[in-house]
Amino acid sequence: METFDYAARMSRAVAAAEAAGLDGLLVSPGPDLTWLTGYQPPAETERLTLLILTRSHAPVLIVPALEALSAVGPVPLLEWRDGSDPYALAAGLLAADGQYGVSDSTWALHLLGLMGARPGTGYRGLSDALPMLRAVKDPVEVSLLSAAGAAADEAYSAIRSVPFAGRRELDIAASLAQLLRDFGHSTVDFTIVASGPNGADPHHAAGTRIISSGDAVVLDFGGLMGGYGSDTTRTVVVDSPSPRLREVHEVVRQAQEAAFAAVRPGVSCQEIDRVARRVITSAGYGERFIHRTGHGIGVTTHEPPYLVEGEERLLVPGMCFSIEPGVYLPGQFGVRIEDIVTVTPSGGRRLNNTDRGLAVVH
Ligand code: ZN
Ligand code: ZN
Numbered sequence: 001m002e003t004f005d006y007a008a009r010m011s012r013a014v015a016a017a018e019a020a021g022l023d024g025l026l027v028s029p030g031p032d033l034t035w036l037t038g039y040q041p042p043a044e045t046e047r048l049t050l051l052i053l054t055r056s057h058a059p060v061l062i063v064p065a066l067e068a069l070s071a072v073g074p075v076p077l078l079e080w081r082d083g084s085d086p087y088a089l090a091a092g093l094l095a096a097d098g099q100y101g102v103s104d105s106t107w108a109l110h111l112l113g114l115m116g117a118r119p120g121t122g123y124r125g126l127s128d129a130l131p132m133l134r135a136v137k138d139p140v141e142v143s144l145l146s147a148a149g150a151a152a153d154e155a156y157s158a159i160r161s162v163p164f165a166g167r168r169e170l171d172i173a174a175s176l177a178q179l180l181r182d183f184g185h186s187t188v189d190f191t192i193v194a195s196g197p198n199g200a201d202p203h204h205a206a207g208t209r210i211i212s213s214g215d216a217v218v219l220d221f222g223g224l225m226g227g228y229g230s231d232t233t234r235t236v237v238v239d240s241p242s243p244r245l246r247e248v249h250e251v252v253r254q255a256q257e258a259a260f261a262a263v264r265p266g267v268s269c270q271e272i273d274r275v276a277r278r279v280i281t282s283a284g285y286g287e288r289f290i291h292r293t294g295h296g297i298g299v300t301t302h303e304p305p306y307l308v309e310g311e312e313r314l315l316v317p318g319m320c321f322s323i324e325p326g327v328y329l330p331g332q333f334g335v336r337i338e339d340i341v342t343v344t345p346s347g348g349r350r351l352n353n354t355d356r357g358l359a360v361v362h
């Protein structure tokens, strides 16, 4: 795995916290901790693990003594043993009336423990206080996302030659997961295989429905490779499409293309959503596009920035996010097309590059 400049990330985080009016950041096991330190605890547990980043002190990682051996990394450890009070330990490092950002994945148990040990302190969720902390990727991160995207593309190319008709969604999902691993993914986060009417449910979990000739099948899959995410969707048809499916697929393809073409620095996130929605609405399917156009991706597969109405932040080179418009017709089928896109100084660059046409499978 790549090594990153964690010290630089932590000092950037402290500066961003200060600019947001916070005295520091409290980071629990989860994507923020991984991004800031590289440390991934064996499991999130009832024992407190907490990175404390403040202006006044050097970074420190509070860890249960029994996990100290695995917690090697760029941050000095402050160990606590079972039977002692980790919240009092943490509270001793907080200012009496300090305001702190807390990572979203912090258990309520732990936050309540801190609040009890240090009344008078205030807390804000990290994605609320610093939504853009991880949003702008450096070149190494973009290349890792690019490699994960290329691997997902290979999985898509390969899945098109497996038999679909007569098999369950679950069987295709298992093949997709295996292909993602074969092409280098360490974890598979999701393999949506939504056939026929199931395609009208954007997050349908692959099930026992038997796929048959004429079905549209939404394939949306991804996971982590080298610590960074992939997430791509293509909609295929078994044997031959109905005229309606052909029409809807073309509308979604044009919406995806238009949104991609609109990507450039200085354009707002919501504008990308509006561009995609305009195409679908003018084709008469606006009511059937029932989710935002996209989400950021990095050490997780869903994170800021969100391409959604109301998100006025501007695109910046290095941002990486999905563009995934869809149309969902209850009782009939769904169509979604999704690529990860990165913002460059001159426009968007796709990290998924397989054909976006309606592919025929058998
Ligand atoms: Zn989704
Ligand atoms: Zn997806």
Ligand code: ZN
Pocket: 231, 295, 322, 324, 338
């Ligand atoms: Zn997505």
